[in-house]
Amino acid sequence: MIHYIIETIAFQLFFLLIYDLFLKGETFFNWNRFYLIITAVLSIVLPFIKLESLKKVVPPEYAYSLPEVILGQSPISTGNPNLLDAVVIQGSESMSYWGIICYMGMGLATFIFLVKVFRILLLILKNSKVNFGRLTLVKLLNSNAAFSFFKYVFLGELLKEEEKQSILKHEVVHVKQMHSLDLLLFELFRIAFWFNPLIYMYQNRITALHEFIADAEAVKHESKSKYYQNLLAQVFETQKISFINPFFKQSLIKKRIVMLQKSKSKQINLLKYVLLVPMVFAMVLYTSCEKQSERTLNEEANLSQFSYSLKKGEKLEGAKQIIHEKYEAFLKANNNDYVSWTHMDSKNNVVNYSVHPVSEKVPEGFSKSELSFPDGSSYMAYFNWGTPPSPPRELTEAEKKEREEELLKLKEKYKDSLEVPLVMIDEVPLFPGGEYLESNQERKSYLSRKIAEFVNKNFNTDLADSLGLEGRQRINVIFKIDTQGRIIDVRSRAPHKVLEDEAIRVIKALPNMIPGENNGKKVTVPYSLPIIFQVQD
Numbered sequence: 001m002i003h004y005i006i007e008t009i010a011f012q013l014f015f016l017l018i019y020d021l022f023l024k025g026e027t028f029f030n031w032n033r034f035y036l037i038i039t040a041v042l043s044i045v046l047p048f049i050k051l052e053s054l055k056k057v058v059p060p061e062y063a064y065s066l067p068e069v070i071l072g073q074s075p076i077s078t079g080n081p082n083l084l085d086a087v088v089i090q091g092s093e094s095m096s097y098w099g100i101i102c103y104m105g106m107g108l109a110t111f112i113f114l115v116k117v118f119r120i121l122l123l124i125l126k127n128s129k130v131n132f133g134r135l136t137l138v139k140l141l142n143s144n145a146a147f148s149f150f151k152y153v154f155l156g157e158l159l160k161e162e163e164k165q166s167i168l169k170h171e172v173v174h175v176k177q178m179h180s181l182d183l184l185l186f187e188l189f190r191i192a193f194w195f196n197p198l199i200y201m202y203q204n205r206i207t208a209l210h211e212f213i214a215d216a217e218a219v220k221h222e223s224k225s226k227y228y229q230n231l232l233a234q235v236f237e238t239q240k241i242s243f244i245n246p247f248f249k250q251s252l253i254k255k256r257i258v259m260l261q262k263s264k265s266k267q268i269n270l271l272k273y274v275l276l277v278p279m280v281f282a283m284v285l286y287t288s289c290e291k292q293s294e295r296t297l298n299e300e301a302n303l304s305q306f307s308y309s310l311k312k313g314e315k316l317e318g319a320k321q322i323i324h325e326k327y328e329a330f331l332k333a334n335n336n337d338y339v340s341w342t343h344m345d346s347k348n349n350v351v352n353y354s355v356h357p358v359s360e361k362v363p364e365g366f367s368k369s370e371l372s373f374p375d376g377s378s379y380m381a382y383f384n385w386g387t388p389p390s391p392p393r394e395l396t397e398a399e400k401k402e403r404e405e406e407l408l409k410l411k412e413k414y415k416d417s418l419e420v421p422l423v424m425i426d427e428v429p430l431f432p433g434g435e436y437l438e439s440n441q442e443r444k445s446y447l448s449r450k451i452a453e454f455v456n457k458n459f460n461t462d463l464a465d466s467l468g469l470e471g472r473q474r475i476n477v478i479f480k481i482d483t484q485g486r487i488i489d490v491r492s493r494a495p496h497k498v499l500e501d502e503a504i505r506v507i508k509a510l511p512n513m514i515p516g517e518n519n520g521k522k523v524t525v526p527y528s529l530p531i532i533f534q535v536q537d
Helices: 002-023 029-048 097-126 161-176 179-192 197-221 224-232 250-261 267-288 292-306 319-333 397-413 440-458 463-467 497-508
Strands: 069-071 129-132 135-140 146-149 152-156 308-311 338-345 350-357 367-372 378-384 472-481 487-493 516-518 521-523 525-534
Touching: 002 029, 002 197, 002 267, 029 179, 029 197, 029 267, 069 440, 097 135, 097 152, 097 179, 135 161, 146 161, 146 179, 152 161, 161 179, 161 197, 179 197, 197 250, 292 319, 292 350, 308 319, 319 338, 319 350, 440 497, 440 525, 463 497, 472 497, 487 497, 497 525
Parallel strands: 069 525, 135 152, 338 378
Antiparallel strands: 129 135, 146 152, 308 350, 338 350, 367 378, 472 487, 472 525, 516 521
8 A cells, every 4th residue: 555655646746747847837728627637547546557568568577486484393395486385364453553544534534525515505505596597606695705616606795796797707617617526526536645745736736727717718708907807806705615616716816817918828839748648658667567576575465364274173263264254255356366275284184275366376286166155156266185296297399499499598688687587597696605515406405495594593483472473474575695695685575564574684684695606707696585484372
């Protein structure tokens, strides 16, 4: 959520900068209105757009996955790192302080909005009304205020008749062009994003544009000098409501007069709006091509809350019953995008249940099945009841040749690169003390074993008591070994921020490695490390 909010604010800031620098001074008021509305909506929607075709534009980060480290157990797992057991996450059901503050702010913003609506409705109900074509005129007693809200035009009885005629010409433009709908849209944005000052800036700019549009239409039927006098000769009593169109608003008077005096912009300047196309494309490219490792960490951390384990003969009750209900509800709601994996750990007599994206490669030994809910909906599931996996299929000669060609292309691609995936490297990085090892496979195994021993020795397992953890907690870590053997760019995802910080601390504390080499020069190599924090019952 934090990442989404940051992206939204960044997009809005960029859109507003373009507006203020290039478009604000133009007299293409309706084009500017379209720009503000569409960019406000795009800034909220774009972070969700991730086009598969664009993901291929930027190559993914090839981080070699080390075997999982299970704290408190054997320091190394020699199995396939892709064949990981499902993990139990006993997350906290309590809402975070930030979540409470966010919802309280939304509640307060909603309350303020409802109060504003109530004030408008009260004015409509308490004052006399007259239908005037598409408009409904509301006469305000003992007032010289003037504003509109949808088809209602509110006029103070103290206004002179000639002023009322000028105001009506202005307000009928607001009604015809549904300007109140724009303001209500931004009012809803203010409720959802009450903490974002850019939403208020957007609303101020669209309010000014509405006045420019209405003024431009109104002066077509009246002299500008007389119109200026009507703007300036009032004791302003406008209601302070953000989603009405006020005729008299002190902060806008000067801007409106300046715009009325301004000569029309040249048609060639419409080309400025073409800037929107490359801007939106660049933003879609950014959201679609975020680093694969970051997306994977976030997704795994989120999906882990639906994972649980059952021992042989154990009843599904209590906390695990709650997780199971969340597990089924999630699969039911997302049955086209996610599947379940059920894996029997024969050694420990435990069945592990977990949720995975449909795009994730299913390990060997799993069989596919479609399960149904009582209401008729279904979801896809994969099962492995502990039977030995079938041996891998022998590659055909054509497949072997294709693999070799792909490998050659990748080697050529990373020939002069300063960051190289482990599978492409000539000499892999080495943990200190293993200098006697010759083959890359031996060096890989040695590094994996020593890192697992280091993590087991240095990870603060007392965190389980302070956090009230239960079951198995999965922590995903990504880091790099640079050209000097240092551990850099350490990132982590876990069900608890404290676990993330602890994992980062431990990995950063690793000793300097002997750096990897490719084509005779030292290179940076990315790694990923899954850590399983097993909390004893």
